[in-house]
Amino acid sequence: MPDSLVPAIRAAHLHKRYGSHAVVQDVSFVLHPGETLVLLGPSGCGKTTLLKMLNRLVEPDAGTVDINGRDVRHQRPEQLRRGIGYVIQQVGLLPHYTVAENIAVVPRLLGLAASAIHQRTTALLTRLHLPPERYAHQYPHQLSGGQQQRVGLARALAADPPIVLLDEPFGALDPITRASIRREFRELEELRNKTVVLVTHDVAEAFELADRILLLDAGRVQQLGTPRELLLQPANSFVRQFFAAERLALQLRIFTLADVLPFLPTPSPTESAGFFTHATIQETLETLTATADDSATPPFPFNLAQLMAAFGQALQREEAAWKR
């Protein structure tokens, strides 16, 4: 099989119980290189346990995990983990190591040259908005929670692993810092081609970051699919209920201008060429609201009322199509 067709991760029929409590029950998924999978579900549903089975921090009772086509049981755990970045909510920086030393841990274990490590550390700190001249020699306790979280991410990316596992990486942050780090995270060049598995219980976060979402309840997969599929074509009442409270906000995030274009009054190719049709309705609303007073240069050839009307029609069409 050519390498490009080998899944980055294949989990098959994973089971795990602690005593009489079945924590993960018959979970399977295939993840292709470069995809981002979000493990989503209520507290205690088995997300962390499932994530830890991927890098052998937890051994399954039954089932298999293949990474790049190789069964993880045939790889030494330490060796395996060096090729897989791992970020946890508690960050887990070494308190007596500087920021630069923390980031260098895995590259050193891999035997990379000191100059290459220095270069990589400097580049990552800069990219994560921690100017190295200021932060490289500080110790973790001198940093804020958000800064520590960024260092944790830099450390996981330092050896340029093709796969990155993230367990509630923004969990300890306040909502505003959380949203801004999430934005940085999405735009991070270093993550662009990586295979990412991210655990969260935050629905908005899942919709913002996932190519696909695996929604769990009580250790069982309730649905595996794109955010759009989960929202518009829920597999069962649990899935429907899980998103019910935030349904409209999520719809605004998954629908794009391309979806509503047929329902806008001005969809001529020349007029529509000026704006980004892949922008979400949420982003477009934000732009329209921010420029509401600037009547001289309206950003779009439609106003807010027209956009919302078109969104309503697009939604009706989509929901009708799923029901058919």
Ligand SMILES: Nc1ncnc2c1ncn2[C@@H]1O[C@H](COP(=O)(O)OP(=O)(O)OP(=O)(O)O)[C@@H](O)[C@H]1O
């Ligand atoms: N080592 C362990 N021994 C016994 N029970 C465990 C162990 N690890 C996890 N559990 C139990 O397994 C269940 C699933 O835990 P897990 O941490 O995977 O859930 P989670 O979905 O990540 O939860 P949260 O969102 O609260 O972090 C919980 O009921 C937990 O108490």
